[in-house]
Amino acid sequence: MHLPAEDRTASPHTGYTRAHWEAAADALLAAVEPYAAEGGALYHLPGDRTSWTGRLSDGLEGYARTLLAAAFRRDETALQRYAEGLAAGVAGAWPRIEDRTQPLVEAASIALALRLTRPLLWDRLDDGVRQRAAAWLGDALTAEAWPCNWELFPVTVGGFLDEIGYETEASRKAVDHGLERIEEWYVGDGWYTDGDGRKFDYYNGWAMHLYPVLHAWLAEDRRLLDLYGGRLSRHLRDYARLFGGDGAPMHQGRSLTYRFATTAPLWLGALTGHTPLPPGETRRLASGALKYFLERGAMDSRGLLTLGWHGPDTAVLQGYSGPASPYWASKGFLGLLLPPDHPVWTAAEEPGPAERSDALTPIAAPNWMLQSTSSDGVVRLHNHGSEDVRYDPYYTRLAYSTVTAPASSYDNSVIVGDDPSRTEIEPLGVGDGWAASRHTAGAGARVTSVVLARGAVEVRAHLVTGAEPGTVVRMTGWAATEGLRAELSPAAGLSDELTGVCGEGDSLFVALARLTGEEAPVPLGETVSVAADGTGELTVRWSEGPEVRVSLGGPGAEVVVAQSDPAGAH
Numbered sequence: 001m002h003l004p005a006e007d008r009t010a011s012p013h014t015g016y017t018r019a020h021w022e023a024a025a026d027a028l029l030a031a032v033e034p035y036a037a038e039g040g041a042l043y044h045l046p047g048d049r050t051s052w053t054g055r056l057s058d059g060l061e062g063y064a065r066t067l068l069a070a071a072f073r074r075d076e077t078a079l080q081r082y083a084e085g086l087a088a089g090v091a092g093a094w095p096r097i098e099d100r101t102q103p104l105v106e107a108a109s110i111a112l113a114l115r116l117t118r119p120l121l122w123d124r125l126d127d128g129v130r131q132r133a134a135a136w137l138g139d140a141l142t143a144e145a146w147p148c149n150w151e152l153f154p155v156t157v158g159g160f161l162d163e164i165g166y167e168t169e170a171s172r173k174a175v176d177h178g179l180e181r182i183e184e185w186y187v188g189d190g191w192y193t194d195g196d197g198r199k200f201d202y203y204n205g206w207a208m209h210l211y212p213v214l215h216a217w218l219a220e221d222r223r224l225l226d227l228y229g230g231r232l233s234r235h236l237r238d239y240a241r242l243f244g245g246d247g248a249p250m251h252q253g254r255s256l257t258y259r260f261a262t263t264a265p266l267w268l269g270a271l272t273g274h275t276p277l278p279p280g281e282t283r284r285l286a287s288g289a290l291k292y293f294l295e296r297g298a299m300d301s302r303g304l305l306t307l308g309w310h311g312p313d314t315a316v317l318q319g320y321s322g323p324a325s326p327y328w329a330s331k332g333f334l335g336l337l338l339p340p341d342h343p344v345w346t347a348a349e350e351p352g353p354a355e356r357s358d359a360l361t362p363i364a365a366p367n368w369m370l371q372s373t374s375s376d377g378v379v380r381l382h383n384h385g386s387e388d389v390r391y392d393p394y395y396t397r398l399a400y401s402t403v404t405a406p407a408s409s410y411d412n413s414v415i416v417g418d419d420p421s422r423t424e425i426e427p428l429g430v431g432d433g434w435a436a437s438r439h440t441a442g443a444g445a446r447v448t449s450v451v452l453a454r455g456a457v458e459v460r461a462h463l464v465t466g467a468e469p470g471t472v473v474r475m476t477g478w479a480a481t482e483g484l485r486a487e488l489s490p491a492a493g494l495s496d497e498l499t500g501v502c503g504e505g506d507s508l509f510v511a512l513a514r515l516t517g518e519e520a521p522v523p524l525g526e527t528v529s530v531a532a533d534g535t536g537e538l539t540v541r542w543s544e545g546p547e548v549r550v551s552l553g554g555p556g557a558e559v560v561v562a563q564s565d566p567a568g569a570h
Contacts, residue, residue, distance in 0.1 A: 031303030040085030190235025201253025244402030245377015247288025376517025
């Protein structure tokens with residue numbers, strides 16, 4: 001990929017400008033063009049992997065997701081190719097949209113692209129093609145969606161079909177139904193779960209906020225835009241803190257192969273005027289993420305996005321991940337809808353939250369605490385409230401960061417017996433420098449956990465209840481990462497090997513942890529001391545900061561964290 005020279009005056013942090021985003025979009029579109037098939041209706045990208053939806057569906061995915069990039073780029077030459085592909089697709093090359101099938105997902109991308117580029121694409125099509133396209137999309141209005149972010153795909157299709165006057169009653173009904181469904185999953189402060197349960201991840205940004213806000217904006221519906229835009233703005237206060245100083249998004253959740261689609265909500269806030277972020281900070285965070293991936297092998301020698309995070313990486317894939325799946329990254333080019341003279345493109349870059357100062361940020365809705373250190377730009381997420389319906393290392397580990405990935409050796413876990421699982425997570429609160437939860441572990445034991453943090457240092461405490469006497473408990477910390485120092489040391493109830501044994505009744509295990517880019521940090525033992533009585537009561541004394549008393553209690557009891565006046569700290 002050939003990019004323009006960096007501009008360190010306008011963009012002192014990344015060097016990237018609008019021209020870099022345009023060049024990246026152009027390169028991605030040029031790279032996929034040779035793989036068009038069936039008159040441009042399908043894009044069969046190379047690779048030895050087929051998603052569980054099948055090759056035909058994967059080909060449609062290639063068309064729909066790259067069309068989004070062309071729509072945001074407003075490239076008329078590229079859009080003409082996609083117009084020809086649309087005609088071939090609705091003439092019979094595309095599979096039908098049916099209940100809970102992948103074409104429903106891709107229909108949303110196609111409808112959104114058509115709505116955004118209507119004068120450039122849709123309005124130039126022959127009447128027959130338009131009729132067949134509307135009919136093909138129309139199946140999305142009544143297709144059953146999976147009960148998660150999929151409910152928004154009929155909303156997106158319905159918004160476009162209503163605009164062009166096709167089946168307006170059914171279209172509006174689909175919009176209303178989908179928007180009603182997501183209300184069940186809104187938990188406040190700008191956060192949604194992705195369906196039932198407590199699944200918190202990037203689907204908040206690139207789906208749950210993106211589709212309703214764009215629909216309201218395009219429909220010029222002030223009431224809806226105030227509602228969904230207000231939620232987006234609140235979400236961005238937390239969301240901006242999920243990016244590290246090196247531009248990396250937090251390595252947590254599913255579908256991470258979409259990579260810089262993580263920038264979509266940042267651009268969306270600027271596009272619709274619903275953001276708390278200054279224009280220069282928005283561009284710095286978004287450009288930082290794009291640059292992070294482009295410099296770390298996200299594209300192969302042919303210029304194609306690979307299935308992975310940096311380069312190819314099967315660990316971040318799901319069964320639905322096919323060769324074209326990474327191209328939901330196209331959502332990251334949403335910012336190109338902003339005109340070149342918009343402040344988000346003309347303002348000087350401003351540092352992101354991870355670069356400005358050390359911070360401990362409680363996020364109540366998912367029951368997370370974010371811990372960032374400006375000296376190394378690392379952001380750590382302490383997860384005490386998010387899980388998937390199955391054990392998933394990208395949801396259920398105790399902590400994640402912008403510089404590490406979940407390890408197969410069960411990093412950031414408390415392992416009771418031989419079972420590393422962490423299920424039935426019950427959030428117990430977050431506060432100033434702490435987060436707590438309770439979960440089920442091996443052999444039916446319940447574990448009450450609390451983490452306290454200051455700077456880069458963490459105190460991790462786990463009270464194990466209901467385990468058989470003699471059950472071995474093992475704690476793990478951060479996975480080793482090049483250029484960073486990962487530490488874990490026993491503080492109470494643990495041997496030097498970080499194992500302990502459950503006794504009669506409740507058993508408390510405490511360790512000190514740290515993930516840092518500092519070359520010679522102060523020894524952990526000099527930063528904090530811990531006194532514990534083994535039954536769930538502990539006192540934490542920071543060398544610089546408050547004394548903290550913690551009571552973990554037993555099952556059903558609350559976790560109580562009380563801080564003394566910093567002046568009285570030892």
